[in-house]
Amino acid sequence: MDLDPISTAAQGLTPINTLIARLGELPTLVYNAQEQLPNIRPVRVSTTTLHGAGADAADELALSLSAGVAYLRALVAGGLSVNNAARMLWLQLPVGRDTFGELCKLRAARVLWHKIFTAAGAPDEPPPPIHAVASARTQAQRDPWVNMLRVTTEMFAAILGGAQLVTPRPFDDQLVSVSALGRRVARNTVLVLRDESHLGRVVDAAGGSFYIEARTDALAREAWKRFRAIEKDGGITSMVDSGALRMRLDSAWARREAILAKRKEPVLGVSEFAHLDEKLPASPTPIVPVPTGPTLIEHRDAEIFETLRTRIGAVPRDVVLLALGPPSEHRARIGYSSSLFGIVGIRTREITSPERADVAVICGSDERYASEAAGIARALKSAEVNKVVLAGRPGVLEAELRKAGVDAFVFVGCDTVATLKEILS
Numbered sequence: 001m002d003l004d005p006i007s008t009a010a011q012g013l014t015p016i017n018t019l020i021a022r023l024g025e026l027p028t029l030v031y032n033a034q035e036q037l038p039n040i041r042p043v044r045v046s047t048t049t050l051h052g053a054g055a056d057a058a059d060e061l062a063l064s065l066s067a068g069v070a071y072l073r074a075l076v077a078g079g080l081s082v083n084n085a086a087r088m089l090w091l092q093l094p095v096g097r098d099t100f101g102e103l104c105k106l107r108a109a110r111v112l113w114h115k116i117f118t119a120a121g122a123p124d125e126p127p128p129p130i131h132a133v134a135s136a137r138t139q140a141q142r143d144p145w146v147n148m149l150r151v152t153t154e155m156f157a158a159i160l161g162g163a164q165l166v167t168p169r170p171f172d173d174q175l176v177s178v179s180a181l182g183r184r185v186a187r188n189t190v191l192v193l194r195d196e197s198h199l200g201r202v203v204d205a206a207g208g209s210f211y212i213e214a215r216t217d218a219l220a221r222e223a224w225k226r227f228r229a230i231e232k233d234g235g236i237t238s239m240v241d242s243g244a245l246r247m248r249l250d251s252a253w254a255r256r257e258a259i260l261a262k263r264k265e266p267v268l269g270v271s272e273f274a275h276l277d278e279k280l281p282a283s284p285t286p287i288v289p290v291p292t293g294p295t296l297i298e299h300r301d302a303e304i305f306e307t308l309r310t311r312i313g314a315v316p317r318d319v320v321l322l323a324l325g326p327p328s329e330h331r332a333r334i335g336y337s338s339s340l341f342g343i344v345g346i347r348t349r350e351i352t353s354p355e356r357a358d359v360a361v362i363c364g365s366d367e368r369y370a371s372e373a374a375g376i377a378r379a380l381k382s383a384e385v386n387k388v389v390l391a392g393r394p395g396v397l398e399a400e401l402r403k404a405g406v407d408a409f410v411f412v413g414c415d416t417v418a419t420l421k422e423i424l425s
Contacts (some may be wrong), residue, residue, distance in 0.1 A: 002092075003029055006067045007339050011049050012295035019237055023070060023243070026395040027078020030088055042120035043071050045128070046092035052137050052298030053246075054253025057105045061223035063245075064091065064238035065112055068128075072120060082122045094379075096135040097160075100215065102154065103206055106130055106161030108220040114138035132158030134169040140302035142309065143269025147171035152189050159199040159208050166190055174300065175282040216304040224320040237355040246296055253299055260301055261417040270302040271416065274309075274342040279422055284310075299324040303342055304417050312424045313345035320351045322380070324364030324372060333391035340410055344420055354379040361389040361410070369397065381405040387423050 020331035026043070045068045047060040055063065068089055074243040075085035091109060095102045113127035134154045139147050148171045158166045168190050170182030193199050205357055208211045230236060239245035259265050266272040284306070319341050323330040338348045341359075354360070360380045373390060374397075380388045390401060393411045408423050 001041050001118075002011060002046070003033075004044040004046055004067075005046070006070065006211060006240060007046045007049055007235060008246060010296050017241075019240060023237070024073040026071065026074045027080060030075060030078075030080070032266060040087055040129065041090040041128070043075070043088045043090070044092055045071065045089055048092060048094045048133060048136075049248065049296055051094040051096070051135060052300075053249040053296040054256055054299060055249055056256075057101060057108075057219060057342055058222040058226055059248075059252065060093070061105065061109055061219070062230055063228035063236055064093075064109070065223070065227040066230045068113070069116065069231070070235055070237055072116075082117075082120050083125055084123050086120070086125040086128075087118050090131060092131045092133060094135045094137070095132045095158045095163075097138045097150055097153060099117075099153050099157045100212070101219075103157040103161040104212060104216040104219050106132065106158065106163055107204075107206070107212070107216045108223060110162065111216070111220045112227075130162065130163040130164040130189060131167065132163035133157075133163070133167045136169065136173065136298070137300050139169060139174045139300060140267060140270050141174045141280070141306050142302065143275045143278055144171050144175065144281065146269040147173070148185055148189070151186060152193075155190050155193055156199065159193060162204060172281055175280065175284060177282045179281065180198060192366040253297075256301075257299075257304060258415075260414055261304060261415050263416055264413075265301070266300045267305065270305045271343055272339065274345070276341070276342055276345055276347050288329060293334060299313075308404050308417055309344045317346055317424065319346050319348045319359040319361070320355065320357040321348050321361045322351050322354065322376065324362065324368045324376070328366060329365040330363045331363045336412065337361045337363055337389075337391050337410060340416065340420070343416065344424065346424075354383045354385070356384045358385075359387045359389060360385045361391055362406075363391045366392060366395075373397070373406070374400055377406045379400060 003026060005019060005026070009019045030042055033040060043219070050060055050063050053184070071089060072082070072085050075088060076082060080088070085425045093106060093109060109130060110127040117123060119235050134151045138150050138154070147169070151168045151171070155166050155168050168186040170178045170186045172178055172182040226278045236245065239248070260267065260271070263271050269275060321334050321337050323334060329330065333348060341348050354376065362376055364372070369390065369392060377388050387407045388405050389408045390406050391409055391410055394401070394409045408419060410419055
């Protein structure tokens with residue numbers, strides 16, 4: 001059972017203006033549930049929607065504490081003792097692809113909930129059990145087979161982090177139809193970790209590691225600091241009602257999206273090592289209309305690149321890579337440029353002299369650019385190349401090269417999405 005009115009209001013599944021009333025009804029719903037199933041924990045504290053909307057680990061923990069405290073207050077106000085109210089809660093936390101970070105998130109959650117129960121007057125109550133779910137935010141539609149590996153590392157982190165219950169995702173979870181193979185592989189992934197790898201036989205296997213303990217402590221302290229600030233401003237219920245939660249998580253996602261666009265966090269099979277000849281096992285899920293108002297919008301790390309490939313990669317384009325000098329001078333930038341256009345499904349070809357093409361990328365060393373790039377750019381424009389690109393940072397030669405006909409520059413750390421739109425639009 002999962003009574004979680006704050007989550008459902010944040011998702012837009014129930015009207016936000018009824019949230020306070022729903023909290024008032026919570027004790028009655030708990031009493032009714034316990035009459036039928038005396039041993040269940042009916043109240044869920046979930047961060048899956050917050051995680052999907054862009055929350056980092058500290059925000060997930062801080063906001064979940066605020067939601068849990070709101071439920072405890074409602075239950076105590078309805079007549080339950082603090083100890084009984086504490087026994088009504090369970091946690092649902094998504095686990096992403098940062099193995100050590102997510103492992104520490106689960107460990108920090110237990111530390112923080114012990115602190116909450118102690119402050120509430122129930123110091124002997126154990127933290128609520130944790131249900132860890134493989135993240136939907138990390139799933140990709142392109143090259144979905146890689147999702148099997150993502151789910152494996154996520155479940156590994158969840159088990160070593162101390163989750164009592166884990167739920168994997170099928171590798172084709174983000175496609176229109178989830179296959180029987182996808183469900184079977186997901187189920188067996190966890191069974192292998194449990195029955196063959198014996199991960200669940202050791203309590204807190206990561207405990208005692210200086211790195212793990214230090215990172216857990218730092219995360220718990222940061223989450224507690226944010227939790228206190230949230231409570232000072234009225235708690236998560238006030239944030240949901242005012243739209244502040246949507247604004248907070250939209251800003252968090254914008255920061256994350258900028259990191260992804262620059263490929264500082266690669267998405268394998270999508271923003272790195274894209275599979276140009278792949279045949280998807282099923283169609284991608286259709287784009288869902290963006291909700292308005294304070295309702296949270298859930299995202300995936302791969303979506304900005306997949307949208308770009310759908311919109312731009314559908315139009316055939318001839319992209320050539322013009323190699324300057326010997327292989328030792330151009331090979332690295334040839335490889336980078338080939339991978340860059342692979343993101344939108346374009347297969348490049350290598351040339352050694354100017355010829356007509358939709359896009360031509362000049363690849364060579366910085367020293368050779370100083371003496372040859374401007375002349376090569378003019379020659380490419382004369383050969384009726386629509387867009388001339390240089391692989392490398394603009395530097396002091398930018399004004400001269402743009403005057404010679406260079407339209408854009410591509411380099412490690414550039415905004416990949418914006419640059420490909422500029423080149424291929």
